[in-house]
Structures are given as structure tokens and as C-alpha cells.
Amino acid sequence: MSDYVLSCCSTADVTREWLESRDIAYLYFNYYLNGETCKDDFGVTNSPADLYAKMLAGADAKTSQVSAGDYAAHFEKFLASGKDVLHVTLSSGISSTYNSACIARDQLAEKYPDRKVVVVDSLAASAGYGLLMDKLADLRDAGMGLDELGAWAEEHKSEVQHWFFSSDLTFFIRGGRISKAAGLVGGMLKICPVMDVEPDGSLAVKEKIRTKAKAINRIVEKMEELAEGGLDYSGKVFISQSECIDDAQEVARRIEAKFPKLNGKVEIFPIGATIGVHTGPGTVATFFWGEKRV
Numbered sequence: 001m002s003d004y005v006l007s008c009c010s011t012a013d014v015t016r017e018w019l020e021s022r023d024i025a026y027l028y029f030n031y032y033l034n035g036e037t038c039k040d041d042f043g044v045t046n047s048p049a050d051l052y053a054k055m056l057a058g059a060d061a062k063t064s065q066v067s068a069g070d071y072a073a074h075f076e077k078f079l080a081s082g083k084d085v086l087h088v089t090l091s092s093g094i095s096s097t098y099n100s101a102c103i104a105r106d107q108l109a110e111k112y113p114d115r116k117v118v119v120v121d122s123l124a125a126s127a128g129y130g131l132l133m134d135k136l137a138d139l140r141d142a143g144m145g146l147d148e149l150g151a152w153a154e155e156h157k158s159e160v161q162h163w164f165f166s167s168d169l170t171f172f173i174r175g176g177r178i179s180k181a182a183g184l185v186g187g188m189l190k191i192c193p194v195m196d197v198e199p200d201g202s203l204a205v206k207e208k209i210r211t212k213a214k215a216i217n218r219i220v221e222k223m224e225e226l227a228e229g230g231l232d233y234s235g236k237v238f239i240s241q242s243e244c245i246d247d248a249q250e251v252a253r254r255i256e257a258k259f260p261k262l263n264g265k266v267e268i269f270p271i272g273a274t275i276g277v278h279t280g281p282g283t284v285a286t287f288f289w290g291e292k293r294v
Helices: 016-021 048-056 068-079 097-109 126-141 146-159 170-174 180-188 212-226 245-258 273-279
Strands: 004-009 025-027 029-033 036-040 061-064 084-089 117-121 160-166 191-197 203-210 238-241 267-270 283-289
Touching: 004 068, 004 126, 016 025, 025 068, 029 273, 036 273, 048 061, 048 273, 061 273, 068 084, 068 097, 084 097, 084 126, 084 146, 097 117, 117 146, 126 146, 126 160, 126 238, 126 267, 126 283, 146 160, 160 212, 170 273, 191 212, 203 212, 212 245, 212 283, 238 245, 245 267, 245 283
Parallel strands: 004 025, 004 084, 084 117, 238 267
Antiparallel strands: 029 036, 029 061, 160 191, 160 283, 191 203, 238 283
């Protein structure tokens, strides 16, 4: 058993069962729904279907980062038991939670001088963040120590590729990521923007594809272009989806047919509340290991 704890937040958008099976500690993000504080707790408080139904009906949904106090309480559980902590945060390009985790780390340093908290900014989101955690758990299980694993994460985190599209632009427009005028035209023309996560961890629209079928094709083409080893890619693929499981399964089917050496089946997870508040329904995101984002 490792002498340190590997930890992340619920915004890794896997499942509670998956995290517990990999022995990864976690804490919840929060979000507000019509002013009420809710936990991003893998759909227990609000299932994805219920959350999106409420949003589409006009509910005011906003996200809230994890506070420094919440991080301190999370870290201290392990420090007090004699364990060090490696915590990986949601990308600083879309959240300031990395800074909160660093504040908590520094606050605890004096109280626990013989213990260590290492904080890594994943520069990743949703199940791309989850895919990074999966690899870190593998390396920990193979015997890699805390400092070495933290250094590995810093060196390789930008090799997680994030490519996604949305067939419903409603909440991208509400969040200001796509202008109202562009969204109106996009809806009329059935445009599905293809987006990625940039080197700084922020989101960017890369292409505007007309029709969902072509967007699905483009996602698979991007994997052909960027996956480690090309068509011989032998790593894992995670997919996140927001109430469009059929689309996600179609992407998975095409990837499995195109990449015969995959490490297991493509794993599909629901997009959690924190990310889902910004995407709404209709988003499919594909994550794999590839070229470093530069």
C-alpha cells in the first residue's frame, strides 16, 4: 500500500465506484440551482436528466469552486493519519480551484511540518481529467513515489487530448462561449462546433462542422491525427456525454473499429453537474493520450 494518498475532485467526471475501485480519494465541487447550493456528487443530488430538464425549463444554474477551507479539511484527514497527499485539480484554465488547493496546502504546512501536500494543475477537464487520474493510479500501483509521480504528472499532463462537440448550443450561448447571433445561425444550419482544451487548459472552438454526423467523423479523424501511435494507439479512451448516450456510443463504436489495439473497451461516463451546467445536454467529449498540447 502506498504511503501517500492520490486525490482529485468530482469534476474528473468518472463515477464514485470507479474512483473507489482505483483507490483515489475525492471531494465534491458545488453548484447553485435557483440559489440553492448543491453537491456535484455524481448525480445523487440531481441526476443529469433532472438537472438538464430544470436548466431547459429556465432554472438559474451556476458553478462554485471548492474553497480553500474545503480543501484544507479534505487534506487534513490524511495528514493527521500520517499520510502525504498528491492532489490533482481541475484545469486552472476554467476554474480557480487550483489556487484554493495551493492556499490550503500552505496553510497546513506549519501545522504538519513532517507531512507533504503536492498540488498539480491537471490542465484537463471532465473525463480527460479522469484519464490522467487513471494513469497516475497505475503508476502509483507500480510503486512510483509521491515526488516522482507529481513530477510525472507535470511533465505529461498536456498529453491528454480533449476533443468534443455539441449538438445543442443553448448553454454555450448562455455562458457567453458562443455569441447569441452565431448560435442562432449555427442552430439554423445545424452546426456542431468541434472544440478542444488548449495548452493553458482553456476551451476553444476549433472548427464549425455542419451536422452532427460530420462532427462525429471529425472527432475520430482528430484521434487518428493526434493519438500516440496513430492507428496503433494502445492506450485507453474515455468519453463523457451529457444526455446523448446514443451519440457517445456511436463515437465509441467507430473508435473501437478504427483502433484495434486499444487497451480495453472505450469507457463512457456521464458529464457531471459542474461541467454540465456550462455544456447543457448534447455534448460528447473524447479523451485519449497523444501529442503534447502546445
